[in-house]
Amino acid sequence: MTLHEKNTSHEPEPSSETPTLREEALESRSAPERLQLEKHPAQREPESDVVGHQEDLLPEEGGTDSTPEEPDVYIVDWDGPNDPQNPKNWSKKKKWGATLIVSAFTFISPVSSSLIAPASGQVAEQFGITSNVVEALVTSIFVCAYALGPLVLGPLSEMFGRSRVLQLANLWYLAWNLGCGFSQNTGQLLAFRFLAGLGGSAPLSIGGGVLGDLWRPEERGQAIALYSLAPLLGPVIGPAAASWIAQKSTWRWCFWATSIVDAFIQGLGVLFLKETFAPVLLERKAERIRQSMDPEKGKYRDVRTPYDNADRTWQSIMKKALIRPFALFVREPIVQALGMYMAFVYGLLYLFLTSLPDIFTNVYHEEIGIAGLNYFALGIGLTGASQVNARMLDRIYSYYSKKNGGVGRPEFRLPSMIPGTIFLPIGLFLTGWTSRSSIHWIVPDIGIAFVGAGTILNFQSIQTYVIDTFTLHAASALAAVTFFRSLAGFGFPLFAPAMYNALGYGKGDSILGVVAIVVGCPAPWLLWVYGERLRQASRYARK
Template sequence: MRKWGATVTVSAFSFITPVSSSMVAPAAATIAEQFGIRSTVLQAMSISIFVLAYAIGPLFLAPISEIYGRARLLQFANLWYLAWNLGCGFAQNTGQLLAFRFLAGLGGSAALTVGGGVLSDVWPPEQRGKAIAMYAVAPLLGPIIGPIMGAWITQRTTWRWVFWVTSMADLVIQGIGLFYLQETYAPVLLQRKAKHIRGTMDAEKGPQRPVRTVFDTADRQWQKIFAKALTRPFQLFAYEPIIQLLGVYMAIIYGIMYLFLTTIPSIFQGIYKEDVGIAGLHYIALGLGLMVSVQICARLMDKLFAYYVKKNNGVVKPEYRLPPMVPGTIVLPIGIFITGWGARPSVHWIVPDIGIALIGFGQMLNAQAITTYVIDAFSLHAASALASVTFLRSVAAFGFPLFAPAMYEALGFGKGDTILACVLIVIGCPAPWLFWYYGERIRGASRYAKKA
C-alpha cells in the first residue's frame, strides 16, 4: 500500500506540471493580443519556455536528491513551482510571463526525473510495469487535459485563471504528498539510520566504534556529488549508446507531441473554423490514444517481462521491456501521415482526429517502454539517466513548436508531417530490434549500466 501511495503521489506531481505547460496554448492568442506580441516565435515561446526549464532543472535537482533525499526534493520543488505558477496569473507584461513560466518549469521538472528514481527504489523489476505505466502516462496525459481546460477557461473567463486553477489543484497534490510520500533513496535512509545509531551510543559503556554505511565513501561529499551529477547526463549521452539512440528518439517524439499541441488549434480553428472551446475538445483524441495504450501496457508489460524471464531460466534483462516499442514505432508515423494529409476542408474533421489518436497511442507505447528500459538498465543511476533523456526531450519540446508555424506555412500540413513521419521511421523503427539483439552487449561495455 505504501508503494502505491508513493507511486500515485509522484505520478500526481508529474501530471500537474505538464498540465501547466500546455494549458496556456489555447490562450496564447489572447495573451499575445493583450501584451502586444506580434512575433509567432515569441508567441510560441510563451508556451514552450516552460519545457525548456525541464531540460535545465534536472541537472541540478538530480544531484540535490542524492544529498537530501528524493521526498524532500520533490516537495520543495513542487512548492517552488506553485509559487511561480501562481505568479504567472499576475504577470503584467511579456517579460514577466516568460520569466515566471521558466521559473515554474524549473520546479515542475523534478517529478519527471526524481519520480522515476522513487519507482526504481520501491518496486522490484518484475513488479515495476504497472507503476511505470501510471508514472509514464502522467506527463503525457497532462498536456492533453491542459489545453481542453484552458480553451474553456479562456473562452468563459480570463487567461489568468488558467494559472490560478492549476495552482489550486497543485496545492491539493502538495497536501497529499506530505502524507503519502516518504523517503525511498537507500543512501539517505541508511545515512539517517547511522546517525540515529551514533546518537544512541553511550560513551560511558566503552569506546565508540565508527558507524558508516556502504555508501559513506570519500566521494560522498556535496561538492563531488554535484561535480559528478552535473556532468553525468552529458557523459551518459557521450558514452552510452543506450541514451544516444533512445534519448534522441524520445526527444523527437516529445518534440512532435508539443508541436501538435501548439498546432491543433490552427488545424481546427483555421481549417475547420471552430470556436476556441470546440477546437480544444480535439485534444481528447490524443488523450484517448494515450489512455488505450496505457491500459494495454499496464496489463501486458509485467506479463511479457515475466514470460521472457521464465523463458530464459530466470535471467532478468532490461531488454524484456522493449516489445511494446515495436508496434509503437509503426503506429506513430502512420498517425502523423493521416493527420497531415487529412487536415483539409474537404475531409471530415474525424480523419485528423483518428490520426491524432494514433499518434497518442504510438507515443505512449514508446514512452513507457523507453522509460522502463532506462530505469531497469541504470537502476542506481536512474535519476541521472532520466535526467539525460529528459534534457534531450525537453530541448526538443521547446524547439519544435518554434519552427512549426514557418514549416507548415511553407509546406502545408501534408508535406510537413510527411517529413516528420519519415524521420521517425528512420530513427525509431530499428531501435527496438537493435537493443533486443545487441542491448546486453552494449550494457556490458557501459560505464554506468553495468553497475546498476
C-alpha cells in the first residue's frame, strides 16, 4: 500500500445516520469556512436521501501527504475516486448482498415487536394476567426499547463500525428473544421483551447509514424502497404468522420461530456483511500504514484520516448524540409539529396491530389463525402506497424545482403527504363504524388498508422533508422524531382496550379520526406557506 498524493478528482464518499461526525467536522472549521459553506451550498457535501436516520458525513476532498498547519502529518484518504476499497465502488452484486442482509435485519426485529399480539390471550391465561393494560404491555414494551436503544447504538457504530455493532446488537436481540419463549412469569417476559427490543433497535438506527455508504444518491431508489418498507411490513407479517403458530402450537413457538429465522440471517451477516463505514475503513488503512512506518526515520510523525478530530472522543460523541435531538425538539417548531404528528401516526399503527385480533375474533368470531390474515390488509396498504410514493417523491420534487427556476426547496417534499393525511382518517372512520357482525369483514379490511396507506405516505414525506430541511443536523432531528414516535408506539396500545370497551370501535376510532384531521390535514399546507420563514429563523435548518 502506497502513500498517495492529493487527488483533486476525489469524490466525497462516507455516510452515516448518526449526527456527530459530520456535525463535529463542520463545527471544527473556522468561522470563515463555515460562512463559506453556508453561502455556497454547492460546496457542501451531498445530502443523503435515504429514508431513515442518517446523513452523509463527508470529509474535505482528496487525500494529502501533509497539512499546512502540521507538515509532518500524513492524511490518509481513498486512493482516488475508483478505489475498490471504497464501498461505493463495490460491485453491484456485493452492494445488493449487503442491502438485502441489512433489510433482513431491519425486517426481523419489527416482526418481534407485534408478533405476540394475537397470542396475548394465551399469555394472559397462562400467567394469570387480568389487567388489559398489562396484557397490552407485553406487546408494546418492545417498542419502548426502540426509543432508547438508538441513543447508545448510534454512537457505538461511529466508534467501532456499522457491521460490528449491528451484528453484536442482533446477537443480543436473538438471545433475549429466544429467552422470551422460556419465560415463566409476566415479569420475566416483560424484562426479556424490553432487552430484546434494545438490541432489535440497531437495524432501524444503523441500517439506513449502510445504504448511504454503499449507494450514490442517483442509485439509491430501489434500495431505499426495499429498506424503508421492511420495518413497516415486519409488524404486519409477524402477528399474521404468529396467529397460526399460536393456534396450532403454543405462544412460546412465536418467539422460537423468529429466533430460528434471525439466527439464519445472523449467519448470512457474519459471512457476507462487511464494514461499510468510511471513517472506520480509513482508520484501519491508517493503522496499517502506521505499523509499516518508522516515525524516527521517516518524513511523517503521525498518520491521520480526514475524520480525525481532537473532539472525536467517546464522551463527546455520546454527549452530542444524547443532547442535540432534544435541543432540536425544544427549539425547532418544525421538529415539534412533525414529530408530534408522526408520533400520533406511529401510535395509531401499533394501536391497530394490537386491536385487530379483538375485532375479528370477538365481532366476527374468527379463529385466531383466520383473524391473523386480516393483518395483510394493513400490509397491502403499506406496500402499495410505499411503492407508488417511492417513485413519486422525486418526480414531484423535480417538477416543482423546475417551476422554481431549478432551485429545490424542502417544501417540495410535502405534496405526497396530503393524500396521507386524508387516507388516515378515512381508514379510521371506515374501520370503526363497519366493525360489526352485520357488515362483511372485507369492509373494515378496506378501512385498515387505508390506514396503512396513510401511515406510509406520512412517514416517507415527513422523513424526507426533515432530511432536506436540516441537512447537516438531519440525523439529530430524525432522532428526536424517532424517540417520541417510539414512545407513542409504546403508549397507544395501553389505553386502547379501555377506550374501546367504554366507547366501542365506532366512537373510539372517530375520536382518533377527528384528531388525525385536526392535527394532520393542516400540516402540509401550513408548512408549504410558512416553512421557508421557519427555516430562515432556525439556527439549524437549511436556509
